[in-house]
Each structure stands twice: as structure tokens, then as C-alpha cells.
Amino acid sequence: MRHLSSTLAIALTLAAVRAAQPLEFDAASLKLLDPASPPAIPAGGPGTGAPGRYSTRTRLIDLLRVAYGLPDDQITGLPASLALNLYQLDATMPPGTTRPAFEAMLQTLLAQRLHLAFRRETKSYPAFDLVVARNGPSLKDASAAAPDAYPVLPPGPHIGRSLHNGNLRFKFQEKSMADLAATLGNLIDQSVGSRSDGKRPRVTDKTGLTALYTFTLEFACADCVASRPVGAAADPPPAADDAPSIFTALEKQLGLKAVKAADVSLEVIVIDHIDRVPIAN
Secondary structure, X not given: OHHHHHHHHHHHHHHHHHHHOOOOOOEEEEEEOOOOOXXXXXXXXXXXXXXXXXXXXXXXXXXXXXXHOOOHHHEEOOOHHHXXXXXXXXXXXXXXXXXXXXXXXXXXXHHHHHOOEEEEEEEEEEXXXXXXXXXXXXXXXXXXXXXXXXXXXXXXXXXXXXXXXXXXXXXXXXXXXXXXXXXXXXXXXXXXXXXXXXXXXXXXXXXXXXXXXXXXXXXXXXXXXXXXXXXXXXXXXXXXXXXXOHHHHHHHHHOEEEEEEEEEEEEXXXXXXXXXXXOOO
């Protein structure tokens, strides 16, 4: 009995040690690339047809976003000179790795190879509720929506965008109101001009509409006009009637409204240190 107790104690101790150790990829290569290199869509990883391998060519801010499951405006303190640096990541892991375990492995990699150090804080973000306007929605179920070739999208659920005369035109194809709400914070930012504090509004779907819809939304884009290169050939500015704000466009074009709500408190990570060049694999 004493021997059994001793064996059990050792097993429990080893299990605790393993649990305390950070999760790591079986093998991983992280390389800093020439900034002129084109990004590449991530391939493989949990939930894909190649769950034991992951490969991407992406910006540092995107690696952090994937590792911590946060949008980039909840990752602060990263110098602008580093945020857009491009990295190639190739990693292998057990095929049964879950998404949370994958994120933990990526966190370990960033800490080991780039000496990432950060702290967690809570900050307040502006918020809106997406609701149906007084006269009701002017939306059609995706199955009944008339074909719209501007912009052209492949079959299935997609979001596309086009820029014309300083206006942004977004096409939502076979998308829900929750999908619109998830995108709307960015659209509000682009319409009125990015906030100096970098905090995009958070939008909650409170329309009660549950179908999938296909529709377009066109509005004035302050950020698009502001970012136009000096001296570059450009279309003439739009007439006032052709450039509604995102709030006017929502109501007139879709029969919806974005109503200001109480600010929300969200967790952010504040980068204290991160290297530019990863240490050798």
C-alpha cells in the first residue's frame, strides 16, 4: 500500500510538472522576411485538412492577433516600425491539437524566439447597438436577392469592397446581421475617420433578424480620402448627396440603425518588449 501511494504521488507530480510546462510546437521555423515579400494566406492547423502543419507569411501584428485571439486594436505598445514587419512561420504539431492549444504554442514561440514580454490591462471602447429602423428593414433573404455584379464575388458567403469617388461600397453576400455587426465597427471608423486612440467601436446585433442576406452598403470614407497620395491622379470628390455617412447609409439603404450604447470594457495586452529578429531555430 505504501509503495502504491508512492507511485501515485510520483505520477501526480510528473503530471503537474507537464501541465506547468508551456505548450510548444513539435518543430517551428520563424524567419524575418524582406518587407517587399508578398503575404501568404495561412495554410493548415486545427480544423483544416492539414491539422498537423501550419504555414503563413504575415505581419507581426497578425501573429500576435492569432496567438492571443484579439483584434489588433486590443494589442497596444507595439512600435509601428515593428507591427508591419513580415515573418515566415512554418510549424508542425500533433494532428489532434485544439485551437486553444495551437494558440498557446504560438504564444510560447513568440516568447522564446522574439522575447515577447507584455502585461494585461482593461480599457474602455465605444459601443453601438445595431437595430431595425422605425420603418423596418429593407433587406431581402439571400435566396431572393437580385443579382448584383458590383463588386463581383464568387458563390457562397463573402464580403467584397470597391472604392469609387471617395465612397466605399461593401457587398455582403449570404451574410447574417451578426456578420454585419462584426464588421460595422471598422466601417464606422472608415466613414468618420480613424480615432486618434486607435479604438474601433464594438457593435452588437440587436436586430432580431436571423436569416442570411445579400445586400450592398455605400458610404463616404474619410480614411480613404485622407490616405490618398499627395499629387496622385484621383477621381473628383463625390457630390454631397452621393456621400452619406455610414449612419445615414445604414438607415436609407438597409432600414437599420447604429445606436450609441454604453462603452464596453475589454482586455488589452500592452507590449513591453519584443525583438525584431527572431533567434535561431
